[in-house]
Amino acid sequence: MAPSATETVTAEPLTQRFRLNASATGPYKELSPVSYQETETKGGDGFEAAKYPHYLPTWNPEQKYPPLEPFEHKEHGKDADPSFPNLLPTGTQVNHLTPTIGSEVKGIQLSSLTPAGRDELALFVAQRKVVAFRAQDFADLPIGEALDFGSYFGRHHIHPTSGSPEGFPEVHLVHRGANDKSAEKFFATRTSSVAWHSEVF
Numbered sequence: 001m002a003p004s005a006t007e008t009v010t011a012e013p014l015t016q017r018f019r020l021n022a023s024a025t026g027p028y029k030e031l032s033p034v035s036y037q038e039t040e041t042k043g044g045d046g047f048e049a050a051k052y053p054h055y056l057p058t059w060n061p062e063q064k065y066p067p068l069e070p071f072e073h074k075e076h077g078k079d080a081d082p083s084f085p086n087l088l089p090t091g092t093q094v095n096h097l098t099p100t101i102g103s104e105v106k107g108i109q110l111s112s113l114t115p116a117g118r119d120e121l122a123l124f125v126a127q128r129k130v131v132a133f134r135a136q137d138f139a140d141l142p143i144g145e146a147l148d149f150g151s152y153f154g155r156h157h158i159h160p161t162s163g164s165p166e167g168f169p170e171v172h173l174v175h176r177g178a179n180d181k182s183a184e185k186f187f188a189t190r191t192s193s194v195a196w197h198s199e200v201f
Helices: 038-042 115-128 143-151 182-186
Strands: 093-096 103-106 131-133
Antiparallel strands (some): 093 103
């Protein structure tokens, strides 16, 4: 084989040449609140005090949660009475919005259901997929009682990216503070954002 001249060239890693410029995109989550105003608890500045102050969000950046562990889930709907005598007693109004999905129910208070009624609720929701129960009283109950109701159907999910009531990280809140114009100001000079959200199911 004839001799040849060669040159070894070390290429610059692509990660260095194409690194994201964080200063051009703003903070990781640009519209992330960290507190609520005193106006929301006491009222003022043209705003009434919060109707449910115990549900106002709090943020604790030091909060840590243990890793998720496998768990056994019990499907309560599989043994429920399909005629729904406890969930939909006489006088309850049910409006099926389509033949196979979506129902609106009036005249039943879910927080008062017996275990048999809760089993029927699990079956009914599994059958209708999306169900709206009007005029429920969960917001008026102590938060712990509302969580107890939900835990009957399975373990709670903690959504760590949003504020939650003090001591109850399982409650996921969608909250806009009194006189909060941050979104309005934010989008006054732009049409998009790197802010993000995730769905909770």
